Amino acid sequence: MRxxxxxxxxxxxxxxxxxxxxxxxxxxxxxxxxxxxxxLHQLFGKSQSIINIGQRLAFRANQPQACDLDIIICTTQNAHLLDRLELPSHFYKHHATKVEPMLLGFECQALLHDCLGQYDYYCFLEDDLIIYDPWFFIKLNWFTQQASEQSLLQPNRYEVSTHALTCKAYIDGDLAPQVTAPFQNVKEQPELKGTIMGMAIAFHRALNPHSGCYFLNANQMAYWVSQPYFLDRDTSFVGPLESAATLGIMKTFRIYKTQPEQASFFEICHFGTAFLDLIGEKVDFAGT
Structure with missing residues (x-):
């Protein structure tokens, strides 16, 4: 898979x-x-091995799930930290632009469009998101097979801490319904249910579809690109940053997330504790 x-x-x-x-x-x-x-490289790349202690040999591991990865980092106005990264040069490619910083997500959309037909998955991430689940794309593919390609599963973003009032907090809870009502109808197929590894799981239309990322298969990407509003740079959802990450896919697909009871099924880590630290300050615990 590419x-x-x-x-x-x-x-x-x-x-x-x-x-x-x-x-x-x-x-x-x-x-x-x-x-x-x-x-991304450690979870999904092909450079994975297992050490056979008896033979003192390293054999390849996880190859059926391993992928060919291309990573393009999109920057603007020379305002970046790529020259300070202590990573192998082949880990990524650099695409420089001159756009307004909050519109960088749209430049990523343009890159995805330019590569149409070359990959199995087309993905966008903000630079402070980290995937820790090696079965991430397996789960995503399973959901799409069950739900249809008009349905898109978005991960729940979370933050973690050992010094806050809670060790882990999911940061994209429900918005007021009127915030996304102009762009999506959450009453259309509001819930999907399935069973995975013997466990029942439910997916609900997301009142907050924003995750700072998206992961589309080739058919979904081609369908989005065919829409008249693709890359129109509409910034009417919350702000430019959120719109670049979410508005286009919200207009195009029925977006689902798992509910808090099963939030960890499909999740992505948001670096830092900016949102988590609000608990106990601007955000109270329910029932207190």
Missing amino acids: ILFTIAHFFNPKSQGKHASQRKDPQPRLQALSQNLTA
């Missing part, structure tokens, strides 16, 4: 930076991007 990953990466420190990409210390952003890239 997979194309496009990653939007930006870093330009400002004294009053709102986003992590604008804060003074580059190290957290550098660490996030490094972990993002490293995980």
Whole structure:
């Protein structure tokens, strides 16, 4: 299987930076991007082995699930940290642009379009997202086979900490229904149910379809590209950053996520604790 990953990466420190990409210390952003890239190669690449202790030989491992990966990091205005990455040069390719930073996600869409017909999966990630599940694409493919290619499963983003009020928090809970109502009808096939490895699991139309990423198979990518609004750079969902990551797929597919009871079935890690730290400050625990 061939997979194309496009990653939007930006870093330009400002004294009053709102986003992590604008804060003074580059190290957290550098660490996030490094972990993002490293995980993709370690989980899905072909360079995986198992050591046979008796024979003192290393044999290939996980090859039926291993993939050919191409990773393109999209930057703008020379505001990036790629020259500080301590990773092998073949881990990624660099695509430089001059667009506004919040619109980098649309440049990633253009790259995906340009590579149509060459890959089995077309993917977009913000640079601070890290996959830790080696069965990520197996689960995604299983869902698509069960639900149809007009349905898209989005991962639940989470943050973790050992020094907060909770060790793990999923950060993309429901939005008010009116926020996404102009773009999707969540009453259309509101729930899908299935069984995997003997466990019943339910998927619900997402009132918050945003995950900062998406993963489309070849047919889904071709279908999205054929829509008249593809790459129209519409920024009417929350803001430019969220729109670039989510609005196009929300208009095109029925987006599902697992509910909190089974949130970990399909998930992706958001680097840092910016949202998790809100619990106990701006966000209360339910029932307290």
